[in-house]
Amino acid sequence: MLADLNNLAMGLGIALEPYNLMIACIGLILGIIVGVLPGLGGANGVAILIPVVVVMPATTGVILLSSIYWGALYGGSITSILFNIPGEPWSVATTFDGYPMARKGRAGFALVLSFMSHAVGAIVGVLILTFLAPLIAEIALKFGPAEIFSVMMLTFSAFVGLGGKSPVKTVAAILFGFSLAAVGMDIVSGQLRMTFGSVTLMGGFNFIVAVIGLFGLGEIFLTVEEGLKVEGIVGRVRMRDIVDGFKELLLYPKTLFMGAIIGCWMGVTPGGATPASFMAYGFAKESSKNSKEFGQGASAGIIAPEAAAHGAGTSATLPMITLGIPGSPTMAVIMGGLMIFGLTPGPMLFKEHADFVWGLIASCWVGNFIGFFMVMAFAPLFAAVLKVRFAILMPAIIYVCAIGAYAVNNRMIDVYYMLVFGVLGYLFKKLDYPIAPMVLALVLGNMAEQAMRQALIMGQGSPLIFFQPPIALPIMLVALFIFFWPVISGWKDKLLGKKKA
Amino acid sequence: MRKADIVIALFFMVIGFVLLFDAVRLGFQWGVTGPESGLFPFYLGLGLVVCSLLTLRTIYAKYKKDGYDKLLMPKGALKPILWVLIPSVGMVVITEFVGLHIAAGIFLGFYMRSVGKIGWGTTLMVSFLVPLSLYIAFDKLFLVPLPQGLWGGILIPF
Numbered sequence: 001m002l003a004d005l006n007n008l009a010m011g012l013g014i015a016l017e018p019y020n021l022m023i024a025c026i027g028l029i030l031g032i033i034v035g036v037l038p039g040l041g042g043a044n045g046v047a048i049l050i051p052v053v054v055v056m057p058a059t060t061g062v063i064l065l066s067s068i069y070w071g072a073l074y075g076g077s078i079t080s081i082l083f084n085i086p087g088e089p090w091s092v093a094t095t096f097d098g099y100p101m102a103r104k105g106r107a108g109f110a111l112v113l114s115f116m117s118h119a120v121g122a123i124v125g126v127l128i129l130t131f132l133a134p135l136i137a138e139i140a141l142k143f144g145p146a147e148i149f150s151v152m153m154l155t156f157s158a159f160v161g162l163g164g165k166s167p168v169k170t171v172a173a174i175l176f177g178f179s180l181a182a183v184g185m186d187i188v189s190g191q192l193r194m195t196f197g198s199v200t201l202m203g204g205f206n207f208i209v210a211v212i213g214l215f216g217l218g219e220i221f222l223t224v225e226e227g228l229k230v231e232g233i234v235g236r237v238r239m240r241d242i243v244d245g246f247k248e249l250l251l252y253p254k255t256l257f258m259g260a261i262i263g264c265w266m267g268v269t270p271g272g273a274t275p276a277s278f279m280a281y282g283f284a285k286e287s288s289k290n291s292k293e294f295g296q297g298a299s300a301g302i303i304a305p306e307a308a309a310h311g312a313g314t315s316a317t318l319p320m321i322t323l324g325i326p327g328s329p330t331m332a333v334i335m336g337g338l339m340i341f342g343l344t345p346g347p348m349l350f351k352e353h354a355d356f357v358w359g360l361i362a363s364c365w366v367g368n369f370i371g372f373f374m375v376m377a378f379a380p381l382f383a384a385v386l387k388v389r390f391a392i393l394m395p396a397i398i399y400v401c402a403i404g405a406y407a408v409n410n411r412m413i414d415v416y417y418m419l420v421f422g423v424l425g426y427l428f429k430k431l432d433y434p435i436a437p438m439v440l441a442l443v444l445g446n447m448a449e450q451a452m453r454q455a456l457i458m459g460q461g462s463p464l465i466f467f468q469p470p471i472a473l474p475i476m477l478v479a480l481f482i483f484f485w486p487v488i489s490g491w492k493d494k495l496l497g498k499k500k501a
Numbered sequence: 502m503r504k505a506d507i508v509i510a511l512f513f514m515v516i517g518f519v520l521l522f523d524a525v526r527l528g529f530q531w532g533v534t535g536p537e538s539g540l541f542p543f544y545l546g547l548g549l550v551v552c553s554l555l556t557l558r559t560i561y562a563k564y565k566k567d568g569y570d571k572l573l574m575p576k577g578a579l580k581p582i583l584w585v586l587i588p589s590v591g592m593v594v595i596t597e598f599v600g601l602h603i604a605a606g607i608f609l610g611f612y613m614r615s616v617g618k619i620g621w622g623t624t625l626m627v628s629f630l631v632p633l634s635l636y637i638a639f640d641k642l643f644l645v646p647l648p649q650g651l652w653g654g655i656l657i658p659f
């Protein structure tokens with residue numbers, strides 16, 4: 001504990017260097033703009049800038065990438081409240097109550113509530129990150145291939161069992177992601193797989209390109225389909241709103257902390273910010289005494305999802321730096337950035353690059369802190385970005401997406417892939433195939449396969465190695481339990497004679 | 502919606518079979534040095550085929566029960582989507598010839614004029630200034646080379 005605080009102080013020293021601080025501020029501003037714009041989300045906002053950060057030192061580069069994420073987390077809710085347009089998928093739940101409240105003339109109040117909930121979610125998330133990450137990294141040092149594979153099973157089981165989408169379709173999406181990852185050279189034997197003699201396919205599919213297509217273009221198609229109408233509410237944050245918002249927040253301590261905890265749970269397991277916000281909203285609504293107010297501007301309806309979204313976002317850093325398993329799609333992209341710098345995410349990072357790890361953790365503190373004041377002061381300014389005509393924004397966003405997709409590998413084919421992934425992303429969204437687990441499968445594909453094969457070699461071909469005590473066995477059992485949760489909960493309801501509502 | 506659902510399920514099934522086919526070529530059993538290359542893809546393929554079969558069964562059961570079919574997209578939504586998709590593809594194709602920045606300028610101008618009905622003045626200004634500033638930012642400041650196409654190097658001499 002004390003050692004952690006020492007390390008944190010050292011990290012703060014790095015994060016507060018003027019250059020890093022400036023980069024963090026730039027990242028936050030870019031992030032908030034990315035958050036405000038529909039079609040340009042945290043994941044692809046970070047993805048587009050990956051080629052740019054290569055010129056920076058590793059710590060600075062990752063501070064920039066993560067600051068964009070924090071900014072996007074804050075920014076998404078501005079437009080949800082003022083325009084009823086969720087700038088990000090994780091702020092959809094905020095539109096349910098935020099917009100009605102703003103229409104009642106309390107836009108500033110709603111903004112303050114949302115930002116403060118964000119801040120609390122961030123604090124809880126960063127606290128967990130600061131004090132749990134070193135512990136988990138210590139345990140993870142003992143992990144062999146079988147244990148790593150079982151943790152991955154747990155990760156993907158969480159999507160299947162707790163993701164809330166059709167389990168079969170989730171599995172299909174995961175397998176599809178793994179299949180894309182398998183295209184190209186087999187890293188163990190060096191054989192070419194699924195290339196069918198094509199040189200282009202030898203390069204495989206880069207997940208950053210997939211992220212830009214699936215999240216960027218796919219999201220744009222959805223926005224265009226719905227027909228974007230900007231009917232803004234003028235929202236200014238006055239001093240009185242801040243005081244009132246703070247008082248209101250104190251009235252809902254349970255909602256606030258449940259939201260933050262749900263968020264952190266979903267960030268670590270991983271599910272990401274989007275399902276976390278919906279789960280927290282549902283939870284707040286169910287546990288509230290006056291659930292009828294929800295949807296008409298209830299304070300709890302803003303607090304819960306916002307705290308959860310930010311909690312999930314920050315705590316998603318934890319599995320990324322300790323296990324090398326990103327807790328959300330955006331974290332997956334940030335992890336991609338890490339690997340470009342030659343840093344392998346995982347427990348060894350704490351040993352070999354302690355300055356980097358603690359710099360990153362400290363920048364989570366700093367970035368979220370500055371971000372909070374930034375949005376409090378300039379929320380209307382950022383909202384004004386949406387005043388630009390959509391016919392100008394949309395082609396410009398696609399242009400920037402194309403830059404990002406090309407710059408990953410300097411391959412023109414990736415830009416075509418981006419277009420294909422855009423159409424796929426649109427269809428997936430429409431047909432209820434979850435995108436986040438697919439992206440994670442694409443990221444983790446090679447690692448999962450390698451772990452599985454190494455474990456099998458260690459076990460001399462016996463799959464029982466995955467059920468080896470003391471670490472792999474419990475993780476695998478929990479993974480299986482969560483995986484079959486949709487089935488198990490069905491039985492439970494049957495046994496108790498419950499009817500589906 | 503049902504058609505699209507079936508198409509995607511079949512798409513997954515095809516990918517599953519492709520994986521199985523390739524895994525059999527590579528060998529998916531225990532080799533000399535441990536599991537062969539095709540082991541992992543083999544089970545991926547198998548899983549995909551099973552999943553798509555299950556999805557198809559669900560689709561069949563659901564539509565048999567409901568009888569009606571929801572629309573994949575609301576009426577009239579296809580047009581604006583194609584208005585985005587086709588010019589984007591066009592931009593990428595033009596990029597092959599004149600490079601990304603010029604292609605994007607054309608794309609911006611075209612979309613703003615024809616869909617946004619924005620005045621010529623603004624259109625020309627934006628479709629010139631946005632690519633220019635991104636060119637300066639990426640190619641010059643961050644030294645990230647972007648596609649020049651066949652003639653882009655000649656068209657942007659500086």
